[in-house]
Amino acid sequence: MNIAVILAGGTGSxxxxxxxxxxxxxxxxKPVVIHTIEAFEIxxxxxxxxxxxxxxxxxxxxxxIKEYDIRKVRWIGNAGRTRQESSLNALxxxxxxxxxxxxxxxxxxxxxxxxQRIINENIEKATQFGACDTVIPAQDTVIRSLDGEHLDSIxxxxxxxxxxxxxxxxxxxxxxxxxxxxxxxENERPVMTDDCGLVLASGVEIGMAMGDKLNMxxxxxxxxxxxxxxxxxxx
Amino acid sequence: MFVKSYKITEPKCFEIFLEDxxxxxxxVRPEYLAICKADIRYYLxxxxxxxxxxxxxxxxxxxxxxxxxxxKNRNFKPGQRVVMVxxxxxxxxxxxxxxxxxSYDYLLDNYCPKSSFRSSNADGFSKEMINMKTxxxxxxxxxxxxxxxxxxxxxxxxxxLRRANLWxxxxxxxxxxxxxxxxxxxALVAHxxxxxxxxxxxxxxxKLKMFDFASTFLVNDLSALPQTAVCIEAVGGNASADAINQxxxxxxxxxxxxxxxxxxxxxxxxxxxxxxxxxxxxxxTRSNTGDFAKAxxxxxxxxxxxxxxxxxxxxxxxxxxxxxxxxxxxxxxxxSLGKRIIKLVF
Numbered sequence: 001m002n003i004a005v006i007l008a009g010g011t012g013s014x015x016x017x018x019x020x021x022x023x024x025x026x027x028x029x030k031p032v033v034i035h036t037i038e039a040f041e042i043x044x045x046x047x048x049x050x051x052x053x054x055x056x057x058x059x060x061x062x063x064x065i066k067e068y069d070i071r072k073v074r075w076i077g078n079a080g081r082t083r084q085e086s087s088l089n090a091l092x093x094x095x096x097x098x099x100x101x102x103x104x105x106x107x108x109x110x111x112x113x114x115x116q117r118i119i120n121e122n123i124e125k126a127t128q129f130g131a132c133d134t135v136i137p138a139q140d141t142v143i144r145s146l147d148g149e150h151l152d153s154i155x156x157x158x159x160x161x162x163x164x165x166x167x168x169x170x171x172x173x174x175x176x177x178x179x180x181x182x183x184x185x186e187n188e189r190p191v192m193t194d195d196c197g198l199v200l201a202s203g204v205e206i207g208m209a210m211g212d213k214l215n216m217x218x219x220x221x222x223x224x225x226x227x228x229x230x231x232x233x234x235x
Numbered sequence: 236m237f238v239k240s241y242k243i244t245e246p247k248c249f250e251i252f253l254e255d256x257x258x259x260x261x262x263v264r265p266e267y268l269a270i271c272k273a274d275i276r277y278y279l280x281x282x283x284x285x286x287x288x289x290x291x292x293x294x295x296x297x298x299x300x301x302x303x304x305x306x307k308n309r310n311f312k313p314g315q316r317v318v319m320v321x322x323x324x325x326x327x328x329x330x331x332x333x334x335x336x337x338s339y340d341y342l343l344d345n346y347c348p349k350s351s352f353r354s355s356n357a358d359g360f361s362k363e364m365i366n367m368k369t370x371x372x373x374x375x376x377x378x379x380x381x382x383x384x385x386x387x388x389x390x391x392x393x394x395x396l397r398r399a400n401l402w403x404x405x406x407x408x409x410x411x412x413x414x415x416x417x418x419x420x421x422a423l424v425a426h427x428x429x430x431x432x433x434x435x436x437x438x439x440x441x442k443l444k445m446f447d448f449a450s451t452f453l454v455n456d457l458s459a460l461p462q463t464a465v466c467i468e469a470v471g472g473n474a475s476a477d478a479i480n481q482x483x484x485x486x487x488x489x490x491x492x493x494x495x496x497x498x499x500x501x502x503x504x505x506x507x508x509x510x511x512x513x514x515x516x517x518x519x520t521r522s523n524t525g526d527f528a529k530a531x532x533x534x535x536x537x538x539x540x541x542x543x544x545x546x547x548x549x550x551x552x553x554x555x556x557x558x559x560x561x562x563x564x565x566x567x568x569x570x571s572l573g574k575r576i577i578k579l580v581f
Contacts, residue, residue, distance in 0.1 A: 039236065
């Protein structure tokens, strides 16, 4: 079974909007999170979807799921205080139905332009390697600075990639990585910004699926403007 | 939902479009596509400038099969392979307009001027997902692989025989002009669909060798060509007139000539002989869903399917716009009988 996990628990504070997190902003009359869920809903390899969001938005989410005739959402789970907690809650939500070899595809709700190819490549690579990250090659030169004022080094660009989502794993692998991580006292847990960092720390080999520039994350108002400006209405 | 597509915006120029589409009946992911001559004419800009301006931007390609992603009405299962019929009947309120074809049941959907045809007056199949009405999708039987991408061309052959009322009749022999892909497919349809002996006329010895199920003749030596009651012209272009005139000469009096080729210019043909022989000329290029169903029936015949498979010269995985360009460049340079087909990945 291939299970998509859509993380929609963020508060979107960088968007500046006060009444709703970014994933619930509407683009052409439909919330961003629904656009994102639909990309997985229509993928024939995805069997079920788990959506993680804050309690206060779960009723709205349920209404939209009905309104837009989304049929694969089987679980709606609570968001945690951190991304890791949200992912853990998702793994807990699906635990009775997931088996060790099932593929879990974890995706940011704020990346609504994900393509079917990326989803399929994630499933393929996670099946092959046990874990998979979605990346795009770095096209600009990346500068490393430790103090934010002085340049420390310029890493070789050909070795650098930018991470996107989805990040996909066999259930047994991601489960073990999360159990190990959360078995440590809170103050001893390393800071992680994504699920792959956590799985990599547990010593698992991670394959790479090629992402897409269009699979951009909506973080700021400028991103929203960009996304809206490249979408054309169909005729 | 957001869907990507490739659209031609001017000759030799494709752009990536990202559109928000609304679901109608069935969402289908186009999987295998074949580029046809009409697509190449748009790509190369070989149509009037005003026509192109009116049609662009437009997604090209109308020969394709896909995989059902979702069906609101649950007639199809997700993952089910389907043939996508490129024509769609216009919504009709029953009022007869000046160009109404409803009285001519043999013409059907595709001849209504208000109907749409993909990659002509509506977007073609070069899309990540496409909205289709249930009536324009046909399930592909398991025994048929990606060769089903040729269903559209086969359906045109089936349509030609339907238009001449030949289905279900005993037809001893048919002569077909044209050694291109359309001639090949029509000859196959006549042979396996009607059980007829088929004569094929062409100019290219190498291509004619592929017609090993038929008797073949070079057009400059038809002395041994027997007369038949039915002739089919599948030549098109500037050679149409010569082919039609040869057919007029070789058809029995009272016979039928089916015209399937799109002539380059107005074709000068021997109308005196048409009158003398009392011939019937039938124009047929536009197939409908019933013809597609017949095409799939034929593809279930092993020998027929194997001969269609010969037309696939390779499969190109097109997972970016650069490869999409390459596919069109290759198709526009190709002079072979078969085609390379596209596996579309967005």
